[in-house]
Amino acid sequence: MIGLIIIGDEILSGRRQDKHLSKAIELLSERGMAVSWVRYVGDEPDRITADLQHALSSGDVVFSFGGIGATPDDHTRACAGKATGRELVLHPQARDLILQRCKVLAEQEGKPFEPDSADTQRRLQMGFFPVGADIIPNPYNQIPGFTLEGRVHFLPGFPVMAWPMMAWVLDELHADLHGQGQLAEKAVVVYGAIESVLTPLMVEVEARFAPVKVFSLPSVDHPVHGRHIELGVKGGAPDIEEAFAYLQQGLLKLGAKMGPILVRNQA
Known part of the structure; x- marks a missing residue:
C-alpha cells in the first residue's frame, strides 16, 4: 500500500x-x-x-x-x-x-x-x-x-x-x-433509490465476490440525473464483471430504475 x-x-x-x-x-x-x-x-x-x-x-x-x-x-x-x-x-x-x-x-x-x-x-x-x-x-x-x-x-x-x-x-x-494498483470501476445510475434498501445487496455482493468492493455515491441535485445513487463495484478489471452482473440482477429483483452504466479505470 x-x-x-x-x-x-x-x-x-x-x-x-x-x-x-x-x-x-x-x-x-x-x-x-x-x-x-x-x-x-x-x-x-x-x-x-x-x-x-x-x-x-x-x-x-x-x-x-x-x-x-x-x-x-x-x-x-x-x-x-x-x-x-x-x-x-x-x-x-x-x-x-x-x-x-x-x-x-x-x-x-x-x-x-x-x-x-x-x-x-x-x-x-x-x-x-x-x-x-x-x-x-x-x-x-x-x-x-x-x-x-x-x-x-x-x-x-x-x-x-x-x-x-x-x-x-x-x-x-x-x-x-508500477501497475500493481491498477483498479477498474463499473457502476450504474439508480434513480430514486434509498441507500438503506440497497445495503443488503451491497453486503451480499462484497461477501460473494471478495476482494471486489462495492461503492455507493448518492446525489440529490445532479444536473442531468437529479436524485440518484451511483452504485457500483471496483477491483481488478477481470474480477468486477461477474460482480457487476450480479449487482444488476439484484437491482432488477428490487424493481430499481436504472440509468447509464459508467466504466472507469483508477490508478
Missing part, C-alpha cells in the same frame, strides 16, 4: 491549501499505483513521531511531505530519529550538496564562500538524517530529502521540489510496484 503523511500547521489552519494529495494521486496513477491512506498532522513533534512510527512499522511505502528544513518549526528530521531510535548525523553526500549550494549562492551574491559561517552551518542542519538514511536528490536546489528502510521517504513541503523528488523515488526505487 501507498501512504502519505502531510505535515504543517499552515495546512490544518487553512492558511495554505494542500496540493500534495492531488499531485500524488496523479503521479501514482501515471504508474498504475494508488494512494491507500493519508494522514494530516500539524507541527507537533509527538504526533509526527507517532505517525512516523506507524509508517515505519506498517510495511507500506510512505511519502512524508514537509518539516525537513532547519527552522524551529521543522521537526520531521528529529521525529524520524526518535521514531527509529537512531541518532541524527550529517550525511556525507548531503553535506557536499549543501556546501556546493552555499558556494553557488555566495557567487551569485558576489560574496566570498565561508564554509564555517553561521549561515552555512545552519544550512548544513538540513543534511542531518537518522543513521542509515539514503538521500533523495532535489533537482530544484540540490538540498536533498532522505529515505529510511528503502520505503519511507521524506520530502520538502514545497511542491516545486517535492513532486519531482517523489517521481524520482517512484521510478528509481519502486519501479517493481
